[in-house]
Amino acid sequence: MVSTRLRWKRFFATTAPGELGVYTYRAHWLAMIGLGVFGVTHLIEVLPIFAQQQSALHGWYTLFLAALAVLTGLTLYYGLRHSVRPWVFLAYTAVVAASILALPLAWRGGCLPQNPWISGFIILAVGAAAVLWSPRVAVLYMLMIEVAYGVVSSQLISVGPGAESWVAAGMSRAVFSLMLVMILTAGKRGAQRMDLDYAEALSETLAMRRSRSETEDQERIDRLIHDNVMAALLDASRSRGVLPRRTRQLAARALDVLAEESSRSTGAHTVMVHELMDELMDALAPWRARVRFTNLRAPMRPVGEPRVFVPAYVAHGLTQAVTEAVANSARHSGSDTTTVSMEGEICEPTPINPEGFYLRFTISDTGRGFHYHDVPNHRLGVRVSIMENLDSIGGHVELDTAQGRGTRVTLIWPKDARA
Structure with missing residues (x-):
């Protein structure tokens, strides 16, 4: 923050x-x-x-x-x-x-x-x-x-x-x-x-980026609903008698999309941590040649217990912050590689995450480093896409950098976790 x-x-x-x-x-x-x-x-x-x-x-x-x-x-x-x-x-x-x-x-x-x-x-x-x-x-x-x-x-x-x-x-x-x-x-x-x-000004910029992201999500949902509903209606119009199985499947899929959108609007939509990892890998695809993954370990629970979930908005915020940190490293560090690690462990339940686990992402390089307070005001990546973004979803950012000794960005969610 x-x-x-x-x-x-x-x-x-x-x-x-x-x-x-x-x-x-x-x-x-x-x-x-x-x-x-x-x-x-x-x-x-x-x-x-x-x-x-x-x-x-x-x-x-x-x-x-x-x-x-x-x-x-x-x-x-x-x-x-x-x-x-x-x-x-x-x-x-x-x-x-x-x-x-x-x-x-x-x-x-x-x-x-x-x-x-x-x-x-x-x-x-x-x-x-x-x-x-x-x-x-x-x-x-x-x-x-x-x-x-x-x-x-x-x-x-x-x-x-x-x-x-x-x-x-x-x-x-x-x-x-x-x-x-x-x-x-x-x-x-x-x-x-x-x-x-x-x-x-930073808050307004972050709000605009979120609004743009929400608009893109809404357009994607609208396309899914439109495609599935139109396909179901077209299939029904070509059939006589009892609706065939394909029509029922398409209609059910459209209802599922509507249910998912309703869940998103209420903030109750969640994704599994493994899906978060997949989303992160897709987001980092443009930097696949320079990124080195050293540890991708999701929180583990004993066999038989439910798998861990994170709210969808948290997964989106973490993915955006990690992606911005890697992009900054690629643009400004002068280093050929960026190391990314993800850790997750079980901890005591917290007000932010009652499920009782925390996630830690570390993005580091051995480049030229920088001084945070010397970053020009027009460069909003660190302040908005990383720090403000993590704070808005209940996370915390630790920045360790100096001229000539590289940069390490640590993202922790939730910020009230006691490891």
């Missing part, structure tokens, strides 16, 4: 990168690039101040500057690679807070010529908190850090008379921090609205 908004919970609850929407994910790595560039420029500005204050601070305090330099580099590195890593921002906020609290312990007792070099990193830490958490948490973090820094700089260490007042410096940092929080929050909310619009 494509997430349409960040699941911001109260205060210190973060969201995994995989749960972010397409535009929200992009907004995150753009924020990482921006904070990374800001951090690099601030490090260059801080180095002369750091050199002046070396004699007044213990040597171990340098570790904080080294840690901030590493985190700044990682922020820029991951941002340029379009990879969202929330732990970097979490570590950044923690290191800045720890460096301020450790400042009295690092002070040797001399007089610092100007305010400690760590003060400028407060703005960066507040920006990281705004990206990582909610704006309220970012403001709360800023207030706590500024109060702690004000107590340390005014009561516990000595600063030269030429240094800027900690009140004026704190007010200036607060203004810049609040502006940064407002900009980042506006960007996040704008990205969330775009994700909502995008998800609605």
Whole structure:
């Protein structure tokens, strides 16, 4: 399922990168690039101040500057690679807070010529908190850090008379921090609205595809009914006396088609798992030269018990998702082969599947791989034909891929099965 908004919970609850929407994910790595560039420029500005204050601070305090330099580099590195890593921002906020609290312990007792070099990193830490958490948490973090820094700089260490007042410096940092929080929050909310619009477009696309599929099924049923009824009437018109066996058979077949259509309309139509496998093999016929089947094992029940069935709409959705995954592998992976496996096992009955079994399809290749959040918006195969499709029938998709190490798509139905 494509997430349409960040699941911001109260205060210190973060969201995994995989749960972010397409535009929200992009907004995150753009924020990482921006904070990374800001951090690099601030490090260059801080180095002369750091050199002046070396004699007044213990040597171990340098570790904080080294840690901030590493985190700044990682922020820029991951941002340029379009990879969202929330732990970097979490570590950044923690290191800045720890460096301020450790400042009295690092002070040797001399007089610092100007305010400690760590003060400028407060703005960066507040920006990281705004990206990582909610704006309220970012403001709360800023207030706590500024109060702690004000107590340390005014009561516990000595600063030269030429240094800027900690009140004026704190007010200036607060203004810049609040502006940064407002900009980042506006960007996040704008990205969330775009994700909502995008998800609605995906849903409409999926609905159109389903409508087209239902129309094709209806046309097929109409043709069957028409052919059988017309054949029965034609046969009856050519016969005299009691209706012959062929007429009765054709009429019975037409009634069976009508009964099947009625079953489909009520959602009660089912197919055996073996029929699902046959349907899948037919759907994959265009890629027969590249597909390698490693395991096609249906769920087994003891002899004498009924065979397992799946709803027809589930079988159709699974077939469509597997076919789309193979088609994507053929078009984009650069690999010559695609491996497909199907497994089925008995499990405890679930609300989605009271019959008590689950199915797992795995489609994999050793091609070039890709990054899901970098897929262009006009390519709807993964998001609509696979992820949205599986979610609509009660299934779940696991996507394991990266640049240069292939792709593995795992389709599981039902999603509430306990294997």
